[in-house]
Each structure stands twice: as structure tokens, then as C-alpha cells.
Amino acid sequence: xxxxxxxxxxxxxxxxxxxxxxxxxxxxxxxxxxxxxxxxxxxxxxxxxxxxxxxxxxxxxxxxxxxxxxxxxxxxxxxxxxxxxxxxxxxxxxxxxxxxxxxxxxxxxxxxxxxxxxxxxxxxxxxxxxxxxxxxxxxxxxxxxxxxxxxxxxxxxxxxxxxxxxxxxxxxxxxxxxxxxxxxxxxxxxxxxxxxxxxxxxxxxxxxxxxxxxxxxxxxxxxxxxxxxxxxxxxxxxxxxxxxxxxxxxxxxxxxxxxxxxxxxxxxxxxxxxxxx
Numbered sequence: 001x002x003x004x005x006x007x008x009x010x011x012x013x014x015x016x017x018x019x020x021x022x023x024x025x026x027x028x029x030x031x032x033x034x035x036x037x038x039x040x041x042x043x044x045x046x047x048x049x050x051x052x053x054x055x056x057x058x059x060x061x062x063x064x065x066x067x068x069x070x071x072x073x074x075x076x077x078x079x080x081x082x083x084x085x086x087x088x089x090x091x092x093x094x095x096x097x098x099x100x101x102x103x104x105x106x107x108x109x110x111x112x113x114x115x116x117x118x119x120x121x122x123x124x125x126x127x128x129x130x131x132x133x134x135x136x137x138x139x140x141x142x143x144x145x146x147x148x149x150x151x152x153x154x155x156x157x158x159x160x161x162x163x164x165x166x167x168x169x170x171x172x173x174x175x176x177x178x179x180x181x182x183x184x185x186x187x188x189x190x191x192x193x194x195x196x197x198x199x200x201x202x203x204x205x206x207x208x209x210x211x212x213x214x215x216x217x218x219x220x221x222x223x224x225x226x227x228x229x230x231x232x233x234x235x236x237x238x239x240x241x242x243x244x245x246x247x248x249x250x251x252x253x254x255x256x257x258x259x260x261x262x263x264x265x266x267x268x269x270x271x272x273x274x275x276x277x
Contacts, residue, residue, distance in 0.1 A: 005065075009061070009067075010066060010067030011067070012064055013057065014042070014056070014058065015056050015091075016046055018054045019054065022052060023053050024053070026088065026098055026099065027055070027099045027100075028060070028084070028099070028101065028107050028108055029060065029101055030104050030128070032187040032191075032192045032195070033063065033164070033183060034163045035059050035064060037101065039057075039166075040258045041265075044258070044262045058087060059163075060083070060104075061074070061075070061079065062074070062190075062194070062195060064160065064186075064187075065160045066160065067158070068156075068159070068190070072152065072194045072197070075191065075194040075195045075198045077198055077199070078110055080106075081110035094118060095277070096118065097121045097123065098119045099265065100124050102126050102127070105126075108122065109206050109207070116210070120213055120275075121268075121275075122213065122214070123216045123217075124216070124234070125253050125254060125261060127226065127231055129206065130200070130204075137200065137202075140200055141197070141202070144200060147193040148197040150193075151189040161185070161187065161188065163186070171256060172255070172256075174223070174225050174252065175224070206234075211238045213275075214240070214275055216265075217238075217241060218246065218261060219244075219246070220256075220257070221245050221249065222250040224251065225250075225251040228245065242268065
């Protein structure tokens, strides 16, 4: 994998050597993470699967090595989606399989609203999606709204922090203090809390019923952040989607179920490759 920087949108990204005859996989990480969440998958898809895929991973705005922005409005979901559109356009990627984790799913769904034709299949993992106004969502909205307000009073530091080495946090639970602190310190309080609060926008529209390409949804059975029932309902609203639950795994599917996740991804793509290309 090679490192790059997209100057137009100040986005850090990574690719292998792209070939026109390969299926392209585009990975989007979650809140307070970075593309380092996908590094194990880069190795697996490059090596174990005979280097048969084009791979793009990148840092969302405000995360990892991408540019940090000072205002709450900068972290609206639509801005993340426009960054993705500008990046794939710059790289001349006209068709791709979208693979998302947690908040990355909101970015992916927002992207699909406007540029549906370029996404040939979806793999949504631990999707952060709220299909009803439950008590947990209300509490989280108030909590992160307060934290975002506090963060706005702090001095803004535009300097990117880098990437968390998640190999040091394998097995960490949803509320593991050490891993969450590493994420927050690496992303910064403003980018972290602003993004979290934007992810809980009660007016977010998903348009799930309009998705008509092969879709796989993967969710941990012990997820304490986003209930598995939300992912099940999401699957029901997307036509002909597949749902896979992973036992004994919480919200950290990307970190703690690499083998199960990568196998599910590859199997799904191979099964649907005639529909994809």
C-alpha cells in the first residue's frame, strides 16, 4: 500500500496498485478512528486474496492525517460524503464496492443519495444508524451536544495527530478506557465530539428503500453502542440485503473480528461479482 495526500480536500489516503480489470473496494472508518482501522484488511486483501482487488482506504476529515476543521458545521455528514465524491472522482474510480464501519455507514448512505450509480455493492459493518427515537439516542444526543459545546470553547489545534495502532487494543470492549482515550487524543476533542454529535442528527434521512444493489450488513451480537436490532431493521428495509451477526463481539467488529469480517466481505463480493461487474 502506498500513502498519498489529496491536496484539494486535504485528505490522507492509501492505495495499492490499481488495475482496470480489478474490483475496487473503498473502505470508510468510524468516528475518532482513521484508516489504520483497516490496515489488517489491507494486508489480507492484498496477500490472502491474491491481490485481486483495488483497495482505497482514507482518513475522514478531522481524523488521522487529514485536515482538521474548526467549526461544528464542518463536520456535517454531507461534507464527509462530498470529500469521498471528490476523492474517487480525482482517482477516476467510476464503480466501487463501498465498505463502511460505524459512522462510516452514515457517510456511505449520504454518498449514495447523490452518487448512487457509482456504488455497485455495499458492506455495512456495525452501522451507526438510528431508525427510531429511543431513549439511548436521546441521552447520547444530549451528552454529545454538551461535550461539543464545551469543546468549542477550547483553543483550536489544526495539527493532524497521526494513526492509532489498533494491534495494541485487540480485544478492547466498547467502553475500554485505554482504547477510547487513544482515539480521542489522536483525533482531538473538537473533531471527535463534533462528529459524534452530527452523527446523531435526528433529521438524518437514510433512503434505505432506494438501495437496489447487493448489500451485506454485519453486526456484533453484543454491541452496546448501537443495538443489533437497528441493524436487523436496516437489513429489512434494504431490498434483498443479507444480514450476518457475529457472536461474542460488540461494536468493535472491525478490530476484534478481523478474520470473520474479512472472510464475510470476500465471500460476499465473490458471490456477487457477476452483478458487480
